[in-house]
Amino acid sequence: GESVGLHLPTLSVQEGDNxxxxxxxxxxxxDYFIWYKQESGKGPQFIIDIRxxxxxxxxxxxxxxxxxxxxxxxxxxxxxxxxxxAVYFCAENPPGTYKYIFGTGTRLKVLA
Amino acid sequence: DxxxxxxSRYLVKRTGEKVFLECVQxxxxxxxxxxxxxxxxxxxxxxxxxxxxxxxxxxxxxGYSVSREKKERFSLIxxxxxxxxxxxxxxxxxTGSEKLFFGSGTQLSVL
Numbered sequence: 001g002e003s004v005g006l007h008l009p010t011l012s013v014q015e016g017d018n019x020x021x022x023x024x025x026x027x028x029x030x031d032y033f034i035w036y037k038q039e040s041g042k043g044p045q046f047i048i049d050i051r052x053x054x055x056x057x058x059x060x061x062x063x064x065x066x067x068x069x070x071x072x073x074x075x076x077x078x079x080x081x082x083x084x085x086a087v088y089f090c091a092e093n094p095p096g097t098y099k100y101i102f103g104t105g106t107r108l109k110v111l112a
Numbered sequence: 113d114x115x116x117x118x119x120s121r122y123l124v125k126r127t128g129e130k131v132f133l134e135c136v137q138x139x140x141x142x143x144x145x146x147x148x149x150x151x152x153x154x155x156x157x158x159x160x161x162x163x164x165x166x167x168x169x170x171x172x173x174x175g176y177s178v179s180r181e182k183k184e185r186f187s188l189i190x191x192x193x194x195x196x197x198x199x200x201x202x203x204x205x206x207t208g209s210e211k212l213f214f215g216s217g218t219q220l221s222v223l
Contacts (some may be wrong), residue, residue, distance in 0.1 A: 006153070007127050040186040043116075043202055043214035090156065093209050098143055098162060099170070101214060 007027075008087060010107045019077040023090035023103045028071060029091035030101070034077045035064060038105070047075070057058045077108075085110045114139050118203050118215035125222050131190040133218050135203030142207055144186035146170075146178065148201040149217070161186055193222045 019025050025033065031052040036044035050057045050064045050073075057064050063076040066111045088106035119134035143162050147155040147170075157170030159178040167178050175197060179187045188207075192198055198221050199221065204212040 032209055036214075041217075041219075043118075043216045044212075046211045046213070049211050091212070096211075098145075098160055098168075098209075099157060104152060105152040 002087075006106050008107045010109060012111055013080050014111050015082060016079055017056045017073075019080045019084070019108055021075045021077075021088045021106045021108065023073040023075075025071050025073055025090065025092040025103070026101055027081060027092060027094045028068070030094045032072050032093040033064070033089040034093075034100075035062075035068060035073075036089055036091065038089070040086075044089070080108075080110050082112065083111050114213050116205055116213050116215040117203075118218050120218050121216060123218060125190075125220065125221045127194060127222060129190075129193050129222075130194040131193050131220065131222075133188040133190075133201055133220070135186045135188070135205075135215055136184050136185075137203075137205040137211065139205060139207070139214070140183065140186065141213075142179065142183070143205060145206075145212065146161075146176075146186065146188045146203045147204065148172070149202055155202065158188065168205050192218075194210055196223050198222045206223045 025074045034049045035047040038044045042105050048059045048064050055066050061078045066075045087105045087107050090103045116137045125131050145157040145160040156172050158176050161167045161180040177189045201218045203215040206212045
């Protein structure tokens with residue numbers, strides 16, 4: 001059963017449009033950031049990561065932007081498809097620790 | 113392909129039972145983690161292990177223990193299950209400060 005996302009903010013986008021999902025991270029010293037996708041009833045899947053010495057990184061149809069000044073991370077998905085419908089959350093890793101800090105997530109709904 | 117395998121997708125247990133959740137990874141990762149995931153709270157770290165027989169408490173270790181006798185296996189133990197431990201449990205592994213690889217999760221219901 002679904003235990004994720006009952007109280008999450010939701011972003012609804014039309015199929016084919018671009019999606020932008022935002023994340024405010026908590027620790028200004030964090031130097032590694034990850035975006036995950038989680039479909040209903042499944043574990044989180046890695047999408048893309050970025051280190052703090054970069055401000056942009058591109059993957060296949062996805063781009064991550066990092067703004068360290070305001071501690072903000074965004075995930076852009078180009079030409080959003082129905083299969084992109086899921087919960088997306090960010091993670092940060094402060095230096096010198098094994099711990100990761102996770103955001104609560106955003107639900108992306110793709111409208112046909 | 114990278115694989116983190118959790119032994120059960122769904123479990124139903126009774127209050128007071130001892131519960132074992134098993135996780136196996138095939139990537140020779142040093143670091144393994146147990147998280148629980150609850151609506152609106154994100155992932156919270158229960159325990160992690162950075163080497164065989166080594167473990168450290170996470171943010172919410174109360175009511176849980178762990179075992180790592182072999183590098184590839186990390187077990188989470190609920191000594192005496194309670195209803196507030198009903199949750200989705202996620203195992204993850206990584207090497208160094210790199211991306212975490214997650215298992216499919218175990219949805220545990222304690223009645």
